[in-house]
Amino acid sequence: MLTIRKRGRVFWCDGLVQGIRIRRPLGTRNHDAAHRIIGKIDRAFAEGAESGLWPELQRFLPEPTFRVFAEVAGYKEPVVKPEPTWADLSAAFENELHRRVALDKLRDSTAKRYRHTTHEFKTFLEERKITLLKDITKPFVESFKVWRASRIRTRNFSRGATSLALDAAILHRIFAVGVEYEIVEKNPVRMEGRPGDVPERGAQPFSGAQLDRLKQAAGPDLFMFLLLRWTGMRGSDIVGLTWGDVHFDRREIERITQKRRKPVIIPIHTELLFALETEYERRSPASDGQVLPQARERGRMTRPRLYQRCKAMGRRAGIEDAHPHRFRDTFAVDMLARGATPYDVAKLLGDEIATVEKHYAPFVRELRERVRRLMESNAGISAYAGEDSGAPPQRNKPVQ
Secondary structure (H helix, E strand, C coil), rough: CCEEECCCCEEEEEEEECCCEEEECCCCHHHHHHHHHHHHHHHHHHCCCCCHHHHHHHHHHHHHHHHHHHHCCCCCCCCCCCCEHHHHHHHHHHHHHHHHCCCCCCHEEEEEEEEHHHHHHHHHHHHCCCCEEEHHHHHHHHHHHHHHHHHHHHCCHEEEEHCHHHHHHHHHHHHHHHHCCCCCCCCCCCCCCCCCCCCCCCCCCCCCCCCCHHHHHHHHHHHHHHHHHHHCCCCHHHHHCEEEHECCCCEEEECCCCCCCCEEEECCHHHHHHHHHHHHHHHCCCCCCCCCCCCCCCCCHHHHHHHHHHHHHHHHHHCCCCHHHHHHHHHHHHHHHHHCHHHHHHHHHHCCCCHHEEEEEEECHHHHHHHHHHHCCCCCCCHCCCCCCCCCCCCCCCCC
């Protein structure tokens, strides 16, 4: 039981608390205020160390007095966690990237693309002077998308800022890691469709006439043209293709795809086989040597250089929208038009059957023409019109 006493001009408390004698100043000269403080102290002890009165008492009791009461009650001041920042989330995501790369669940090239989006978002945050995650709201992320799209369009080969969907997906993944690690409560990023899924574009294979023009205009890039034409590989796999992947004895190219880490075995077309043998005899390369010839003035062929060479080849042929992935579309559609099944094409591309059926099988003129030829043929149900297929089976009548 605590009582109050006035010593000098200040009121003190005096009494036994949990068997301990306490005599400490209350820090007030007002008698009524001293009584209110004593009442709150009694209630705080009655409620225990978890009482919400302790932070209030800490604000107006002298510090030495509060420490004595807090020690007797067992109260400990809660540790105030700092507000999480973008730097905290970015560091957590970087650790996740390192982990997935180390476990071979993510390619270095993919991690590099993720870091590019991370850097772009950091630049946007710095421009807006935002550091705390609580300030990154859904409207704020939407404004980033507008800002990012305008930056993409200022660059060459922006393709209408179609990569914005990938940026949104990566940013969504970053905040998903934050939710998993309990750095943020909710994910503020709204997806912009599936990355790479542009329904109005679909597959864009070259026509037969365009392939002829590209081949005639290839010139010094003829070997590159044949590799793209007869393998259907992605640009990353073409530039990573080594002579160790080329098996002349089996007339096959065998490789693990860089994007999906799937094994592919591609039979080598006769035209490509002749070009490969000629190039191999000319260069006598090591097994780990790059199949694509190196440019004398620039060294090893890279994806950006491959893209530029394809664009230049297309301009020479009068085809402005020529790029490496169109050769992949061409290979897939060509194989389907020749009678290969989606399963066959998926195995050659290192892709899923559903992806082949979705992106290559429908809405492609060459495949529609193949169906038209089948429709115009004499085969079909009418070929059996003169045959009696038999009457439909009769149901047994119930016994009366």
